[in-house]
Amino acid sequence: MFWDQELETLPRPALEKLQLKRLQDTVRRVSQNVPFYQQQFAALGIKPDGIKSLDDVRRLPFTTGVDLRATYPDGLLAMTRDHSVRLHTSSGTTGKPKALFFSAKDVDNAAELIARSLVMTGITRQDVFQNMMSYGLFTGGLVMHYGAEKVGCLVIPAGPGTSDRQLMLMQDFRTTAIHILPSYALYFAGFLEQKGIDPRKDLALRKAFVGAEPHTEETRKRIEEAFGIDVYNSYGLTEMNGPGVAFECEHKAGLHLWEDNYILEIIDPITCEPVPDGQTGELILTTLKREAMPILRYRTRDITSIIPEPCKCGRTHCRLNRITGRSDDMLIVRGVNIFPQQIERVLMSMPQVGRNYVIILEGLDDMTVKVELSAVGFDGQVEHLTALQSQLVEKLRAELLVKPKVDLLPPGSLPVAEGKAKRVVDKRSI
Ligand code: AMP
Ligand code: ZN
Numbered sequence: 188m189f190w191d192q193e194l195e196t197l198p199r200p201a202l203e204k205l206q207l208k209r210l211q212d213t214v215r216r217v218s219q220n221v222p223f224y225q226q227q228f229a230a231l232g233i234k235p236d237g238i239k240s241l242d243d244v245r246r247l248p249f250t251t252g253v254d255l256r257a258t259y260p261d262g263l264l265a266m267t268r269d270h271s272v273r274l275h276t277s278s279g280t281t282g283k284p285k286a287l288f289f290s291a292k293d294v295d296n297a298a299e300l301i302a303r304s305l306v307m308t309g310i311t312r313q314d315v316f317q318n319m320m321s322y323g324l325f326t327g328g329l330v331m332h333y334g335a336e337k338v339g340c341l342v343i344p345a346g347p348g349t350s351d352r353q354l355m356l357m358q359d360f361r362t363t364a365i366h367i368l369p370s371y372a373l374y375f376a377g378f379l380e381q382k383g384i385d386p387r388k389d390l391a392l393r394k395a396f397v398g399a400e401p402h403t404e405e406t407r408k409r410i411e412e413a414f415g416i417d418v419y420n421s422y423g424l425t426e427m428n429g430p431g432v433a434f435e436c437e438h439k440a441g442l443h444l445w446e447d448n449y450i451l452e453i454i455d456p457i458t459c460e461p462v463p464d465g466q467t468g469e470l471i472l473t474t475l476k477r478e479a480m481p482i483l484r485y486r487t488r489d490i491t492s493i494i495p496e497p498c499k500c501g502r503t504h505c506r507l508n509r510i511t512g513r514s515d516d517m518l519i520v521r522g523v524n525i526f527p528q529q530i531e532r533v534l535m536s537m538p539q540v541g542r543n544y545v546i547i548l549e550g551l552d553d554m555t556v557k558v559e560l561s562a563v564g565f566d567g568q569v570e571h572l573t574a575l576q577s578q579l580v581e582k583l584r585a586e587l588l589v590k591p592k593v594d595l596l597p598p599g600s601l602p603v604a605e606g607k608a609k610r611v612v613d614k615r616s617i
């Protein structure tokens with residue numbers, strides 16, 4: 188199903204022509220209105236008229252999270268503040284957040300991108316959409332909310348509230364779709380199990396949209412199996428409007444990035460040179476339609492790759508592979524580079540393993556993976572636990588090339604974060 192079939196299936200030459208026109212407009216606007224970019228353009232000798240092809244995007248300066256904080260609160264505004272109608276900030280926990288202003292058109296456009304994204308997974312106005320993400324400064328609440336309303340769904344702004352309340356709303360209003368953090372979805376599945384609720388029989392759920400934090404294909408499968416529903420990966424970041432940047436279609440085979448709104452590049456994060464299509468690197472995004480606060484070549488730090496083949500759904504907008512983590516999430520343990528997602532992949536592929544885990548780094552360079560057991564794994568037989576522990580240590584060693592310690596814990600014994608899950612606690616002395 189399509190929200191805007193013509194735009195979603197625009198032939199590549201027409202899509203690229205549209206991108207170029209919007210890039211030229213964006214560069215012109217920031218060169219007129221944003222001192223931060225004016226200074227950078229002057230230093231690099233960039234004139235708006237010099238942007239003649241899409242490749243010229245590579246001549247533009249990068250914008251980093253540090254730049255966003257340095258220009259906080261409103262140094263990147265391209266319009267006066269009275270043109271803005273909404274503010275969101277990033278979920279950063281230390282120092283100043285990154286602030287993002289929206290004009291009325293930006294708010295509407297962000298909702299449009301969500302509407303497109305939801306409809307391509309089969310959401311219709313008949314759906315009851317329970318948004319279980321936080322409704323504060325975080326974009327996962329309001330931005331998704333307005334998009335689902337645009338489709339015509341009945342939207343329940345549940346927020347992250349307690350599980351009892353979520354369940355009550357789901358039962359009373361026959362919720363068919365949820366927007367939820369993957370870590371919370373796993374926890375919520377355990378909660379339903381405890382309550383003796385069988386989602387297949389007792390609930391009307393059919394789809395979940397999960398995002399805002401890295402998660403693996405194994406985690407998706409677990410959520411799908413626990414609820415008996417389809418789960419779609421949703422990617423976004425505050426700096427680029429929040430959710431709705433890239434989203435899976437009904438084929439669940441990579442995330443379509445809405446290229447009429449963003450130019451994407453994948454670069455080697457060290458050399459900053461582009462990598463060939465299909466190769467992994469850091470995602471760089473340039474906004475093409477943002478009015479209040481356009482951002483050029485934003486260094487997302489998110490690691491992914493382009494899927495070069497066209498999608499079966501007929502959409503021409505490029506697909507990205509699942510984000511495997513952020514370049515700044517990478518752990519160096521005994522000289523080896525490790526992404527937390529590698530650990531999650533191993534853990535979630537084993538039925539004896541439960542739904543929550545944490546990676547602890549301490550001492551000189553010791554890694555301990557504390558992981559909850561599932562009901563299957565927690566059978567009270569000590570010899571089973573010892574065998575499982577050795578099996579996990581061996582699987583993790585083979586994946587990571589570093590041998591961790593593994594602590595097995597009873598189901599439900601690790602704390603569940605209020606918002607995004609915190610998977611790594613680094614207490615190392617060096
Ligand atoms: P925030 O600005 O607080 O919404 O955080 C955005 C960040 O969350 C992104 O830059 C990613 O690192 C992460 N993120 C969002 N969606 C996903 C996703 N579907 N898969 C992996 N990471 C994600
Ligand atoms: Zn598709």
